[in-house]
Amino acid sequence: xxxxxxxxxxxxxxxxxxxxxxxxxxxxxxxxxxxxxxxxxxxxxxxxxxxxxxxxxxxxxxxxxxxxxxxxxxxxxxxxxxxxxxxxxxxxxxxxxxxxxxxxxxxxxxxxxxxxxxxxxxxxxxxxxxxxxxxxxxxxxxxxxxxxxxxxxxxxxxxxxxxxxxxxxxxxxxxxxxxxxxxxxxxxxxxxxxxxxxxxxxxxxxxxxxxxxxxxxxxxxxxxxxxxxxxxxxxxxxxxxxxxxxxxxxxxxxxxxxxxxxxxxxxxxxxxxxx
Numbered sequence: 001x002x003x004x005x006x007x008x009x010x011x012x013x014x015x016x017x018x019x020x021x022x023x024x025x026x027x028x029x030x031x032x033x034x035x036x037x038x039x040x041x042x043x044x045x046x047x048x049x050x051x052x053x054x055x056x057x058x059x060x061x062x063x064x065x066x067x068x069x070x071x072x073x074x075x076x077x078x079x080x081x082x083x084x085x086x087x088x089x090x091x092x093x094x095x096x097x098x099x100x101x102x103x104x105x106x107x108x109x110x111x112x113x114x115x116x117x118x119x120x121x122x123x124x125x126x127x128x129x130x131x132x133x134x135x136x137x138x139x140x141x142x143x144x145x146x147x148x149x150x151x152x153x154x155x156x157x158x159x160x161x162x163x164x165x166x167x168x169x170x171x172x173x174x175x176x177x178x179x180x181x182x183x184x185x186x187x188x189x190x191x192x193x194x195x196x197x198x199x200x201x202x203x204x205x206x207x208x209x210x211x212x213x214x215x216x217x218x219x220x221x222x223x224x225x226x227x228x229x230x231x232x233x234x235x236x237x238x239x240x241x242x243x244x245x246x247x248x249x250x251x252x253x254x255x256x257x258x259x260x261x262x263x264x265x266x267x268x269x270x271x272x273x274x275x
Contacts, residue, residue, distance in 0.1 A: 003050045004077040006070060006086060008095055010042040010159050010190065011231055015087040015095065017073035022104050023112050028083065030110035034275015038232035039108045042158070042190075042250070045101040050074065055099035058187070066094055092159040093187045097252055103261045105236055105250075108275030113236075115250060115261040122172045123257040129180035132219045138173045152214050154197060156230050156239075158250075159190040164201060164225040166210040171251050175258035177221060188254045193240040201233050202226040242266065 002021040009016065009029070018025050022043050031039040047054030051074055057066040069086050076084035087094065105113045126141050139146045150168040157163050157178075167174055171193060178189045197207050202225045210223035241248025241263045249262040 004074045006046040006048045006053060008044040008046055008091055010092060011162055013090055013092045014085060015070065015091045016083050017077045017086050018083045019077050020082055026106045026112050027110035031108060034108035034273060037108050040231045041106045043104045043106055046095060046099045047101055055096055057094045058096055060094055097188060097254055103250060107273055109273060111270055111273045113270050116264045118259040118261050121258045121260050124176050124255060127180060127255060131182060134218050135168050135173065135221055138169060138177055142172060142176050144172055152211050154194040155191050156194055156234060157189065157191045158231060160186055162230045163227045164198065164230055165222050166214060166225060167222040168214050169221050172258055175251060175253035179253060179255040190252050192250055193248050194234065194238050195240045196238045198234055
């Protein structure tokens with residue numbers, strides 16, 4: 001039996017105290033066979049000494065005692081419970097990225113794929129942003145060279161909300177823009193780049209219209225395609241980086257910087273499992 005630990009579940013956004021470990025919790029939460037159900041998730045082990053979180057939750061304005069509730073949940077596990085809820089909702093925006101100890105992708109049947117150790121891609125030091133900035137101005141602001149060409153990229157934003165969008169921003173540029181743009185700011189953001197247009201999620205006309213708008217409007221940097229349960233609609237193998245032909249994986253960032261959890265070499269036993 002594992003020691004009590006805290007695990008953040010995405011996209012549900014809850015924190016669970018458990019002694020099952022990531023693999024055990026994944027199996028416990030599984031809705032069943034990937035042939036018949038869809039229940040993909042991301043499980044993140046958080047810093048913890050078994051009795052209290054090894055981090056401070058971000059300030060949420062006092063509507064709950066996240067620290068105290070987590071301590072109580074860990075105590076419940078030490079007293080004999082297999083799982084106890086610490087935070088039931090909105091945990092993605094309350095847990096600092098620095099608290100992440102490991103990150104794993106989980107298929108519907110509970111099969112777990114630990115991602116590789118995170119790579120810090122960029123630190124953000126300039127925070128001045130406005131909606132009218134061009135993509136080139138965003139690149140200059142974060143201190144990155146402007147790409148020679150800008151082909152629209154397809155991103156799936158996973159948290160704090162799920163949606164598909166096309167963007168002419170690189171991942172480093174989008175991570176900054178998403179956590180700085182006025183009116184639509186994310187405290188933290190988790191996303192991945194997709195290598196396929198997902199025609200079962202949105203019509204081809206949606207993609208064509210978005211590409212045209214991104215091409216014709218110099219200040220247009222993102223265009224939403226669809227809002228829905230995207231993770232369960234799009235298989236992991238469609239994520240850029242899965243086949244390791246290009247850099248990619250799971251991006252996580254806030255206003256201070258962006259990190260990437262790359263894919264490891266995919267085990268055949270995990271790859272062949274549906275879901």
